[in-house]
Amino acid sequence: MLKNFFVSNSEELTQDWIRIICKALNTVNQFREIHNKNEQYSYYAGQNMGGNFIGLFAKRRVLSRIKELYSCQIKAGLGGMTKNKGSCALRFRVDNTTFALLNCHLASGDAIKSRTEMIKMILSEAFGKAKTLPRAMAHHCVFLFGDLNFRVQMSNSLARE
Known part of the structure; x- marks a missing residue:
């Protein structure tokens, strides 16, 4: 099932980027493109928050099976007030399988505790505004x-050993 999708987390999305990504996904190699329309990828949906972006690209034959799409932003910068840290998230269902995709930008430096708290908050709040949808996990x-x-x-x- 997963081979039918490609998820992008480009930080600066433009229509040019969408076209570039689609072209790359639809190229077998430098000499041959995918000509079967059902096997080609198309941009389906995305969510942007500041410089953070998540985009869902799916094969055309799967597009009609994507249901219950919901996107959200979870602000985690400065205690949940700013968009510089946090997550852009998408959730959807294909047939009987549900997916949650969370592109995160967490605190840097030595703030390990802050990062783990951000992850907890993101997982807790993602999709929470849609009362009928399940939480991320x-x-x-x-x-x-x-x-x-x-x-x-x-x-x-040492890390590579």
């Missing part, structure tokens, strides 16, 4: 990604 498939700003506290060579 209640979906069948949950993807949390983005600029999470976690760091490995060891040398590069």
Whole structure:
């Protein structure tokens, strides 16, 4: 099922970016494009918050099966007041499977506790304004990604062993 989707988390979305991403997804290699229209990807939906963006691209044959789309923003900067930190999220259902996609931008530096609190808040608040929808972790498939700003506290060579 997952091979039918591509999720973008580009930070500066424009119509040009959507066209570039669609062209890349619909190109097999530098010499051949996908000509079967049902196998081509199309931009379906997106959510933007400041410099944070999430976009859903799906194969055309799947588009009509995407239902219950809902997008939201979760502000986490300065105690939930600003858009510089937080998440853009999409949730949807394909057939009997629900998906939650959360593109996050978390606090940087040594603020590990702050980052983990932001994640808890994002997971708690995502999709909460839509009273009839499940919370993020209640979906069948949950993807949390983005600029999470976690760091490995060891040398590069040791981390690669």
